[in-house]
Amino acid sequence: MPDNPLAPAWLRVPEDANALADGLWSRNARRADSGELEVAGVPVSRLAEEFGTPLFVLDEADLRERARGAVLAFEREFARxxxxxxxxxxxxxxxxxxxxxxxxxxxxxxxxxxxxxxxxxxxxxxxxxxxxxxxxxxxxxxxxxxxxxxxxxxxxxxxxxxxxxxxxxxxxxxxxxxxxxxxxxxxxxxxxxxxxxxxxxxxxxxxxxxxxxxxxxxxxxxxxxxxxxxxxxxxxxxxxxxxxxxxxxxxxxxxxxxxxxxxxxxxxxxxxxxxxxxxxxxxxxxxxxxxxxxxxxxxxxxxxxxxxxxxxxGRSIVGPSTLTLYTVGTIKDVEVTLPTVPVPEEGASRRATANGVVDGTLSVNPATDGDEASEFTVVRKYVSVDGGMSDNARPALYGADYTVRIAGRTSAAEPALVRIAGKHCESGDIVVHADYLPGDVRTGDLAALPATGAYCWSLSSNYNYLVRPAVVAVRDGEARAIVRGETEDDLLARDLGVDRGATGGTREQDGE
CATH class of the missing domain: 3.20.20.10 (Alanine racemase)
Known part of the structure; x- marks a missing residue:
């Protein structure tokens, strides 16, 4: 399968869009036999059910090992x-x-x-x-x-x-x-x-x-x-x-x-x-x-x-130890028109599928004259999640790139190029600019971003009055919150104009 032309030059179509790349995830993150992602023996579905999403999931043993490893390495080399x-x-x-x-x-x-x-x-x-x-x-x-x-x-x-x-x-x-x-x-x-x-x-x-x-x-x-x-x-x-x-x-x-x-x-x-x-x-x-x-x-x-x-x-100790868990919401296929490229073989489709190819051939609009097409259209799949720049400002601040995987299951569907978007009122609210997920990604899926331990929670905000997520430490099959997630009541508690006797209801009062 050729690469989607919307993908950055460094990104390749993976052989397996479910695989967890070496070096990106904490040492104790792995797929269970069921296909679900587990961290230190704790399934992500259990974490989402107990603590909600978005959620920072910190592999405690991994962080401790990285911290001790840094001390041992520098002490040993400078003693030498x-x-x-x-x-x-x-x-x-x-x-x-x-x-x-x-x-x-x-x-x-x-x-x-x-x-x-x-x-x-x-x-x-x-x-x-x-x-x-x-x-x-x-x-x-x-x-x-x-x-x-x-x-x-x-x-x-x-x-x-x-x-x-x-x-x-x-x-x-x-x-x-x-x-x-x-x-x-x-x-x-x-x-x-x-x-x-x-x-x-x-x-x-x-x-x-x-x-x-x-x-x-x-x-x-x-x-x-x-x-x-x-x-x-x-x-x-x-x-x-x-x-x-x-x-x-x-x-x-x-x-x-x-x-x-x-x-x-x-x-x-x-x-x-x-x-x-x-x-x-x-x-x-x-x-x-x-x-x-x-x-x-x-x-x-x-x-x-x-x-x-x-x-x-700092980053090298806490960064790889943590992933962010999101729930997928709205999914949109957005057509993107690209500049002139060579015309494919006669009979190729005029519209690309979600992964940018049809029968192995990029789709284009017909040529106006000569051997060149005037334009061709490719589809980018926008996958929105229930967080965004309020819990990870780095893509907006620095153009930082991240990796994403479906966390609650695996899939044999063909890889599709996706862009993971947040829910904020900003076109720049992008969490992952480009990666490949199975093409059957759907609303309600759990999505996980590795390496979010550094400068994500610490740069978090309440933009659009979103609450900041909890941080949960996992170790030996157990999970515990080490930073409580905020509630809407927390947001309102600092607003000195709130009439405490009258409320239209908060998320907690609505039973969510």
Whole structure:
């Protein structure tokens, strides 16, 4: 079967539209003999019945294994070169109290980027000394709270912030450990909005200002300078950017050693994961090995000791551990007219089927003259689900691609090119731009998107007054909610104009 011309160049018609591609799904996701998708032994139909859809389904054992694997990989590789490593979980990817407990139990610290994220980590009982705080515009009260509770490190993001943190530390009688975020100018191979170390950026201080900034930090008795911090972007598949960032930072690091100790170097995170079958991320073990070799080689060249290196994975730990479960609603076959192409053999159908072919031949309209057709029509199948950009904003924000599978059953129907649409009042509310599902996909089917653990729930919203989904952890055949799903009563509770004595009914009151 030829590819549908509406499909992107990287997407191929699958031999089996039911198959779960390796590397996209959590380690404990598989098809049961019945064809139904199970996660850690829990059937998705049971999850949908108990918790509703949309639903984030988190494979707890998978997340714990990835967290521990990251710690072991970096500790092993940096011990090999005579140094040490610190691994922080990037809470911005997804944070709740249970996840905070799991990652710290695995040996990670946690990076937080707001007072709210700090509150979640503290509510989980995490030792404040294992926390670090980021942010390009930390409020004074956020800095005060971080210092007061004894936060392990604060990442200073601007010259202005030096005095604010120093003043807070003095008032609370503490000597606050700090890192300095540097805009290294390294261009990571990622989306424009995901690159965080280009020259024209809101994050960090430029390399040319680093030595002056560190001198200011060292002038305050209430501050303890640990080292430089760099973050070059997100969803990075290779280590080339880290090579260049390490070289640039270690050159400055070497000069800073002349004025005092610089025990650490933080190279950030941004390690990519697979969202589609063509994504080929570097395994964490390989990332750790290459980073260690990079740092050792550069330190040897500069003639300086190897510092303790810190990293901040988030997406690579939680992303693959989670899938989003939806219920299929409206399905539409939408005709799309494409530009001129060669005319097929005489007698070919003028209208394409749902998978874009008829008897193996693309359908076209008749040619007006010559050997070329003026246009041809192909059908794209729009499959709408009961969520959308309110629970996964990444496709709209970044043009991110995802994979989809029917979750409640398997089918022998021919693959059809589909676009998974949300239910919001936006034409850009697309969850999966293009993938193949069995052509008999129908209303009421359960659909699952893998690799939705990072930057989906954490970017979720109440657009169109949709409620945010629950997050359910599954392990050893059991499921439990770790973040309660919102209700319409939750939405109305914040509306101060609501007359509590009169209501037209909510979804819960209507018995749904």
């Amino acid at each position: 070169i005579g140094s040490g490593a610190k691994v922080y979980y990037a809470g911005k990817a997804f944070l709740c109290t249970e996840v905070a407990r799991w990652v710290t139990a695995a040996g990670l610290g946690i990076d937080v980027a707001s007072g709210g994220e700090l509150a979640v980590a503290l509510a989980a009982g995490v030792d404040p000394g294992r926390l670090g705080m980021h942010g390009n515009n930390k409020a004074p009260w956020e800095i005060d709270r971080a210092v007061r509770v004894g936060l392990g490190t604060i990442v200073i993001d601007s010259l202005q912030e030096i005095g604010t943190v120093a003043d807070a530390a003095s008032r609370f009688g503490r000597r606050q450990a700090v890192r300095l975020r540097v805009n290294s100018g390294v261009h990571a191979s990622t989306h424009e909005y995901l690159a965080t170390a280009r020259e024209d950026q809101k994050f960090g201080v430029p390399l040319s200002d680093v030595e002056d900034a560190v001198a200011r930090i060292r002038s305050h008795e209430s501050l303890d300078f640990l080292g430089l911090h760099s973050h070059i972007g997100s969803q990075i598949f290779d280590t080339d950017g880290f090579v260049e960032a390490a070289a640039r930072l270690l050159a400055v690091h070497a000069r800073l050693l002349e004025g005092g100790p610089v025990p650490e170097l933080n190279l950030g995170g941004g390690f990519g994961i697979a969202y589609t079958s063509v994504d080929d991320p570097t395994p964490v073990e390989e990332i750790a090995r290459r980073m260690a070799d990079i740092v050792r080689a550069e330190c040897d060249r500069l003639g300086i000791p190897v510092p303790v290196v810190a990293v901040e994975p």
